[in-house]
Amino acid sequence: MSNKKQQVSRRQFLNYTLTGVGGFMAAGLLVSPLRMAIDPVLKHSSSGDFVNVGISVDEINDTPQRIDWTVEQVDGWYKSEPSRSAWVYKDENGDVVALSPICTHLGCVVSWEGSDQHPDHFYCPCHNGLYTKDGVNVPGTPPLAPLPVYEQEIRDGILFLGNPIEREGA
Amino acid sequence: MLQKVYDWIDERIDITPIWRDIADHEVPEHVNPAHHFSAFVYCFGGLTFFVTVIQILSGMFLTMYYVPDIENAWKSVYYLQTEVAHAQIVRGMHHWGASVVIVMLLLHTLRVFFQGAYKKPRELNWIVGVLIFFVMLGLGFTGYLLPWDNKAYFATQVGLEIAGQVPFIGEQLRILLAGDATIVGAQTLTRFFAIHVFFLPAALFGLLAVHFILIRRQGISGPL
Numbered sequence: 001m002s003n004k005k006q007q008v009s010r011r012q013f014l015n016y017t018l019t020g021v022g023g024f025m026a027a028g029l030l031v032s033p034l035r036m037a038i039d040p041v042l043k044h045s046s047s048g049d050f051v052n053v054g055i056s057v058d059e060i061n062d063t064p065q066r067i068d069w070t071v072e073q074v075d076g077w078y079k080s081e082p083s084r085s086a087w088v089y090k091d092e093n094g095d096v097v098a099l100s101p102i103c104t105h106l107g108c109v110v111s112w113e114g115s116d117q118h119p120d121h122f123y124c125p126c127h128n129g130l131y132t133k134d135g136v137n138v139p140g141t142p143p144l145a146p147l148p149v150y151e152q153e154i155r156d157g158i159l160f161l162g163n164p165i166e167r168e169g170a
Numbered sequence: 171m172l173q174k175v176y177d178w179i180d181e182r183i184d185i186t187p188i189w190r191d192i193a194d195h196e197v198p199e200h201v202n203p204a205h206h207f208s209a210f211v212y213c214f215g216g217l218t219f220f221v222t223v224i225q226i227l228s229g230m231f232l233t234m235y236y237v238p239d240i241e242n243a244w245k246s247v248y249y250l251q252t253e254v255a256h257a258q259i260v261r262g263m264h265h266w267g268a269s270v271v272i273v274m275l276l277l278h279t280l281r282v283f284f285q286g287a288y289k290k291p292r293e294l295n296w297i298v299g300v301l302i303f304f305v306m307l308g309l310g311f312t313g314y315l316l317p318w319d320n321k322a323y324f325a326t327q328v329g330l331e332i333a334g335q336v337p338f339i340g341e342q343l344r345i346l347l348a349g350d351a352t353i354v355g356a357q358t359l360t361r362f363f364a365i366h367v368f369f370l371p372a373a374l375f376g377l378l379a380v381h382f383i384l385i386r387r388q389g390i391s392g393p394l
């Protein structure tokens with residue numbers, strides 16, 4: 001046998017094939033576990049359906065009022081009905097606005113005119129956070145972003161709300 | 171009797187050299203608190219390992235009662251805490267040990283840092299040590315959720331939000347940890363349990379093995 005043809009030795013050939021086959025087997029073993037672990041990241045979150053929150057548009061005026069309702073939540077194999085809340089009112093154009101009450105600072109619950117000293121504002125009791133009526137945070141108070149706004153739909157004069165959508169800081 | 175058993179085994183598989191390799195070596199004078207009391211600073215590495223062993227043992231026994239299910243997790247911890255003889259002590263060991271282990275780890279790190287023991291040729295072991303530190307933080311973070319009380323829930327909420335702040339991959343990382351895009355719930359608890367009880371301890375064992383093998387190879391750094 002001429003030396004030129006034998007560029008890969010028997011030993012090298014075996015090394016390469018065994019490493020290759022071993023690598024394939026290891027990869028094959030790992031694919032499913034890894035895919036299983038990252039499944040939540042790749043699952044498109046079933047963006048929440050709109051839910052009847054039990055208030056008709058007629059009942060909403062220009063003063064924010066708090067409404068509570070429950071949603072059906074599916075957490076893997078666990079179904080529950082957690083409650084949701086919103087502050088709803090009609091703006092100058094008569095359009096319904098539904099704000100999430102969850103403070104964008106550290107997640108306490110805000111209320112409309114929750115403090116005597118701050119009329120016409122949403123007030124957070126935890127660290128004196130303030131938001132104007134449109135839910136925009138007042139600069140100089142702890143929250144750095146406006147209150148999220150619920151997606152909404154009006155069907156036959158009844159208010160339906162979806163997910164709260166976060167907004168960029170003021 | 172014991173000597174006979176030992177001899178019987180040793181005759182067949184010659185374990186003495188293995189045993190010598192692992193444990194039979196001199197403690198250098200400068201590391202021995204009996205010679206210089208100030209050498210007690212060398213104990214913190216061993217103490218960290220000691221508390222880690224306690225965490226592993228107490229954790230194994232807690233797992234006999236604990237269930238990672240949002241309906242029952244809290245109840246199972248409450249049950250073992252109130253109804254099972256001595257389980258309060260075992261949970262106490264695990265609960266306090268989780269903090270003590272971090273303190274020991276920090277003291278050990280301070281000693282290595284201020285003695286400059288991380289310098290050549292021991293840079294690799296410093297790196298391994300930092301990885302051990304991260305694994306420990308991970309164990310503390312994932313374990314904290316397991317009792318599924320209010321404190322656990324909201325601490326995890328905050329922790330997940332911090333994970334979400336990581337540049338570029340934050341959102342994916344948060345979902346990967348939480349097991350759901352919006353909910354901290356049933357899938358978060360099972361995930362954290364698996365990470366706490368299988369994934370991170372496995373990583374910890376590997377890192378500790380490397381840490382100790384490196385110490386045996388390189389020896390303890392010399393006196394100052």
Ligand code: HEM
Nearest residue numbers: 225226229230232233236265268309313314316317367371
């Ligand atoms: C260095 C290692 C470890 C650290 C730092 C650690 C940390 C923690 C912490 C902070 C908690 C919450 C305890 C509480 O709030 O009372 C916890 C709970 C728990 N850990 Fe660990 N852990 C470690 C290793 C392990 C191992 C190896 C296992 C199992 C084999 C384990 C099983 C558990 C279980 C079942 C619980 C829930 C019971 C309870 O909350 O009391 N842990 N761990």
Ligand code: FES
Nearest residue numbers: 103105106124129
């Ligand atoms: S949580 Fe609302 S101001 Fe801090």
